[in-house]
Amino acid sequence: MTRHALIAWAAFACLCLSAADAALAQGGPSGRAPPPEGEAAIAQRMNANTVTVISGTPGGTYFRMASDLAFALDDGDALRILPVLGKGAGQNAYDVRFLRGIDLAFVRTDTLDQLRQDPRLRNIESHIAYVARLFNDELHVIASRDITDYRQLEGKKVSFDVKGSGSDYTGRAMFDGLGLKVEAVNVDQPTALKLLAAGEIAALVSVAAKPVAVLTSITDAERYHFLEMPYTEPLMKNYFPARLTHDDYPRLVAAGESVNTAAVGTILASYAWPERSDRYRRIARFVDAFFSKIDALQQPQRHPKWNEVNLEASVAGWSRFPAAQEWLDAHRGGGAVSAATRQALRRDLRDRAPDLRPGERDRLLDEFMRWRASRQ
Structure with missing residues (x-):
């Protein structure tokens, strides 16, 4: 033929x-x-139809949502989603750009600014594209109740999660936007809670989708609370106003009250592969399944953040992966x-x-x- x-x-x-x-x-x-396949054909087919997604730490929002992708989009040998544990959005930006075998990554709307600050990198906009804007990650700042204003953290030790995490980069960037200078500490969140309880740090920062599991585990609401974080002009380029409510954290926020804070957008990103490459076609196959089955990801058994996803939402300063834009264009014209x-x-x-x-x-x-x- x-x-x-x-x-x-x-x-x-x-x-x-x-x-x-x-x-x-x-x-x-x-x-x-179909005719029987040999081992070489099986290996070729499995690798051609497997897409890897680097996510976050176990139990975190990114890993849970990558797992949702794996379950909802699985089509046997035709398409397999393979979630990969990662450090978080900060490191994911480097992984999707440089790490072999990584097709997709959960990153953030401020990722390009993060990479531009690395003097080793050039023309980063031409190497990373976004498939879809997903949801917002909120800034959480937990401190003891004797600290009543974020400005009291000036010069004190504050934990920003592990080095390379999204909280590490975005949290620090938000603090810089507020003109708040602190002594940054990088430890995992459970360890940070112990240090906070011992008085060895003044606050714990988490930039993640609410509700954050490690924060919902805090039971001593008489001792700890969320600090109000203002939304100022320097934050407006990359961030958005947000609130933490009683529904999000019933132990830490009183009924009828809320805590003002800021948020950053999460993006599903890809390396910008040439259109005729095998890697491009692999991601195009993923896009077709992901966009076609978004309703399945918004069912009650999936992570509630899927309900914030609008596939047509654009991301300022970013280029859309061409196969994703083609799918949207065809869908709008009735040709999907x-x-x-x-x-x-x-x-x-x-x-x-x-x-x-x-x-x-x-x-x-x-x-x-x-x-x-x-x-x-």
């Missing part, structure tokens, strides 16, 4: 799929089983193709042209999808 014949077949198949998706998903209209439909086409192509390498099949299918979107 020639290249043009395959593309012509795909056009015909897409017109007929509305009544045949279920049958195709079971192996194609012919009902024939579901993940199930795309996978049905892929399987039928495999049955009809078993001699083609998986990468070549994907290239032909991607070319057809781009042509179809342009025709819509």
Whole structure:
């Protein structure tokens, strides 16, 4: 089967799929089983269809949401999401830019500014793109009740979580925006709570999606509280006003009250791979499944932060990953193709042209999808 014949077949198949998706998903209209695969073919297929997502520490919001992606988007050998433990948004920015084998990462809207401050890096905007803006991470500052104003932290020891975490970079940047100079300490949050209890640090900072599990575990509300953090002009470039409420932290915030603070946006980012590369096609396959199944991620059993996600939301100063923008453009024009439909086409192509390498099949299918979107 020639290249043009395959593309012509795909056009015909897409017109007929509305009544045949279920049958195709079971192996194609012919009902024939695909030819047996050897070990080399199995390895190639599994690697071609596995996407790694670097997240955060165990139990944290990023790791929980990466796990949601793995469960909700799993499609056997057709698409597998592999969550990877990480240090948090600060280190994730470097990992998605430089670490081999990392396809996607949870980073933040201030990540580009973070990387621009590294004198070793050049032209960072051309190397990282965003797939989608996800949700906000709120600034939490916990201190003993004898500290009533954030300015009392001046010159004191304050924990910003482990080095390389999102709290480490964003928390410090927020403090700098407030003109607040403190002695930064980098320890994990459970250790920081012990140091706070012993009076060895003045406050604990966490920049994370509320409610933060380690903070909900605090039971001694008579001793600790959240500090009000003002939203000032220097914060307006990268951050947003936010509130912590009684519903978020019933032990630390009284009913009917709230605590003003700031927040930063979380982004699902990718390295900016060339459009004809295998890594680009792998992320494009993820985008198709993620965007098509966003409703499944907003079900009650998933992390509540998924309900904040608006796939069409843009991020100032960032470029959208092209496959994500193409999906949105096609969706707005009524030309979106579901993940199930795309996978049905892929399987039928495999049955009809078993001699083609998986990468070549994907290239032909991607070319057809781009042509179809342009025709819509």
